[in-house]
Amino acid sequence: MKFINYFNKLKEIKNVLIYLLSNILVGVLPLALMPFYTKYLSPSEYGTIALFQMLYIVFRSLSGMSYITATERNYFKKEFNNSRYCSASLQLTLISLFFILLILMLTGDSIAIFIGLNIDIINKSAIVGCCCVIVQLRLNQWQVRKYAYKYGALQVLLALLNNLIGLYLIVEMSQGVEGRVDSILYAYLIFSLFSLCSLYNDRVLIFKPNLKLNIERKSILNFALPLLPHVIGVFFITVFDRFILGLNLGLESVGFYMVAFQLMSALGMVSDAFNKFFSPVQMRLLEQGSEESLQKLAKYIYVWVAFILSSALILVVIFNFYIENFLSAQYIESKSILPWLAMGHCFNALYLVFINSIYFSNQNSTLSKSTVIVMLLHISIFYFMTKFYGIEGAGISFCVSMGLRLLFTFYISNKKVKLPWFIFTFERKL
Numbered sequence: 110m111k112f113i114n115y116f117n118k119l120k121e122i123k124n125v126l127i128y129l130l131s132n133i134l135v136g137v138l139p140l141a142l143m144p145f146y147t148k149y150l151s152p153s154e155y156g157t158i159a160l161f162q163m164l165y166i167v168f169r170s171l172s173g174m175s176y177i178t179a180t181e182r183n184y185f186k187k188e189f190n191n192s193r194y195c196s197a198s199l200q201l202t203l204i205s206l207f208f209i210l211l212i213l214m215l216t217g218d219s220i221a222i223f224i225g226l227n228i229d230i231i232n233k234s235a236i237v238g239c240c241c242v243i244v245q246l247r248l249n250q251w252q253v254r255k256y257a258y259k260y261g262a263l264q265v266l267l268a269l270l271n272n273l274i275g276l277y278l279i280v281e282m283s284q285g286v287e288g289r290v291d292s293i294l295y296a297y298l299i300f301s302l303f304s305l306c307s308l309y310n311d312r313v314l315i316f317k318p319n320l321k322l323n324i325e326r327k328s329i330l331n332f333a334l335p336l337l338p339h340v341i342g343v344f345f346i347t348v349f350d351r352f353i354l355g356l357n358l359g360l361e362s363v364g365f366y367m368v369a370f371q372l373m374s375a376l377g378m379v380s381d382a383f384n385k386f387f388s389p390v391q392m393r394l395l396e397q398g399s400e401e402s403l404q405k406l407a408k409y410i411y412v413w414v415a416f417i418l419s420s421a422l423i424l425v426v427i428f429n430f431y432i433e434n435f436l437s438a439q440y441i442e443s444k445s446i447l448p449w450l451a452m453g454h455c456f457n458a459l460y461l462v463f464i465n466s467i468y469f470s471n472q473n474s475t476l477s478k479s480t481v482i483v484m485l486l487h488i489s490i491f492y493f494m495t496k497f498y499g500i501e502g503a504g505i506s507f508c509v510s511m512g513l514r515l516l517f518t519f520y521i522s523n524k525k526v527k528l529p530w531f532i533f534t535f536e537r538k539l
Contacts, residue, residue, distance in 0.1 A: 124257040125386035131261030132382035135268040136375045140431075142272055143368070147437045149279050150286070152364030157286050159351050159367040161230055165293070168209060168238025170340040173202035175333035177242060178468065181249050181388075190325075195246060195308065196315045197325035201333075202246075206239040225355065233294050240297035247304035250313050252385055260385070263300070271296035335477055342480030350491045354503055357495045366503055368436070369443040372428045373450040376421055380458030383413060388465050395469045395526060407528045410462055417458045421451040446504030453504075456511035463515070463522040470525040479517040486513060 139146075147155070176198040180191070213220070213235060217228045224231070244267065251260045274295055278288025308314040355363045387409070394402040425447050432444050467476050487510035494502030 121386070121390070124255055125383065127257035127261045128382040128385045129379065131264045132378040133375075134265050136378035138268050138272050139371060140375065142276060143371070144435050144437075145276060145280060146289075147368065147440055149283075150289075150364075151361075152439060153360040154286050154364070155367055156351075156355060156360030156363030157226065158289050159363050160224065160226055160355065161234055161286075161290055161293075163349070163351050164224070164226070164231060164234035165237040165241065167344050168235045169241040170238075170344055171209060172205045172235075172239045173198065173242045173333075174245065175336045175340055176201050176329050177245050177249055178336070179329045179332040180246070181253060191250075192313055192315050193322055193325050194329070195250065195313050197322040197329055198246060199243070199314060200322065201326060201329060202239060202242050206235065209235050209238075224352065225360075230290055233290055237294055237297050240301035243301040244297065244304050247308055250308065250311070253389060255389070257386075263304075267296060267300045270299065338477035339480040342477070342484035345484040345488060349488070350503065350507065353488070353491055354495055354500075357492070358499060362500050362503075365440060365442045365500055366446065368432075368440050369428075369446045369450055369504070372431065372443075373424065373447060373454055375428075376417070376424055376451060376454040377457065379420060380417060380454070380461060383458070384461045384465075387413075387462065391462070391465050392469060395466065400529075403527075404529050407530055410459075410528075413462065414459065417455050421455050425451050442500060445501050449501075449504030449508040453508040453511040456508070456515040460511070460515045460518050463518045466522040466526040467518065475521050476518070479521060480514070483510060483514045483517055486510065 150158070180194050180198050210232070213228075213232060217231060221228045221231055244263070248260055248263060251257075251263075271292055275289050275292035278284045278292055282288060284291070305314070309316065351363050351366065354366055390409075391406060394406045428447055429444055432441060432447075436443075464476070487506065490509060491503065491506040494506040496502075498505070
């Protein structure tokens with residue numbers, strides 16, 4: 110029995126290392142190519158690409174990321190028909206894309222004028238957003254089955270194709286912003302088609318005429334719709350700030366911010382890798398609900414806090430050196446906001462842990478209310494801080510907003526799932 114437990118622990122460690130390594134490779138690739146991107150793209154062009162990425166993140170959320178979360182949440186429940194649930198999720202995603210494209214067809218010109226991007230880029234961002242959801246469905250199904258190798262391979266190959274096409278179109282074909290946008294579109298189209306074929310071969314998706322999935326669709330929507338304000342709020346907190354920055358300081362400042370943010374997203378990659386490993390573990394421990402399992406969960410979180418804070422400090426030093434020595438001199442201003450972005454990403458790493466407990470307790474409406482409050486605070490803080498303190502104000506407001514979101518999420522999580530946070534004190538007394 111002890112040997113089996115030891116073997117299972119080794120397997121879990123191996124999986125987290127695979128997730129971590131694949132996330133590091135995905136994060137390192139654009140960083141390694143950044144000197145080329147910054148050489149051939151001006152800060153204002155970099156800012157335009159940042160707005161495109163902002164848009165496809167929005168459309169990814171609206172197309173159905175919460176549907177995918179619903180399938181993951183229910184996977185470990187008894188009498189759960191995974192293939193019907195995933196098929197219903199895909200149907201809802203495609204329906205969502207249809208309505209998004211319809212709205213863009215009717216109001217696209219007005220949106221393009223407001224945002225400052227042409228309608229072609231906006232339409233491409235909607236398609237990329239839907240493709241992201243399909244790829245994520247494939248990844249999530251591998252994640253819950255603990256197929257870490259397949260998960261990591263798909264992530265790395267997608268990032269590799271994305272950046273290699275981008276490099277070719279920008280450097281060799283001199284297509285600038287259009288080349289970078291098209292490289293993202295082509296990569297996600299290819300891998301979304303692969304994901305659909307793979308899901309069908311694994312019998313995760315059902316393609317049958319007159320397939321009735323009303324019960325599954327209703328169940329998914331009951332989970333996803335209360336999350337919609339939260340999804341919109343997360344968008345305003347994490348990416349809408351680039352739009353405000355463009356309004357206040359211009360696209361050049363968006364480019365500076367984007368370079369710093371992309372560098373510090375390496376910390377986000379680490380936290381995302383940990384969460385991919387830890388989320389199923391956390392759900393199992395919460396499902397057990399015993400005192401021992403909750404104590405173990407609290408200890409894991411303490412270790413994670415120490416690790417992410419020390420990682421942030423190291424990365425700030427490394428990326429300061431990187432900007433000074435490897436990037437074009439016109440991007441030197443990006444250095445000023447690295448520490449603030451690092452701290453904000455630390456807060457976000459802890460937020461991901463606590464939000465899992467909220468998903469487990471199905472308190473999505475409460476989460477949405479808190480996210481809307483933080484969203485309103487973030488927009489106000491970001492607007493005035495960038496207005497009076499420039500790009501450094503952008504970094505400070507990101508850090509403050511992530512801290513507020515963490516506090517709200519921790520409060521809700523601790524109210525619904527009480528963990529023994531003073532476990533170490535308790536053990537010393539014993």
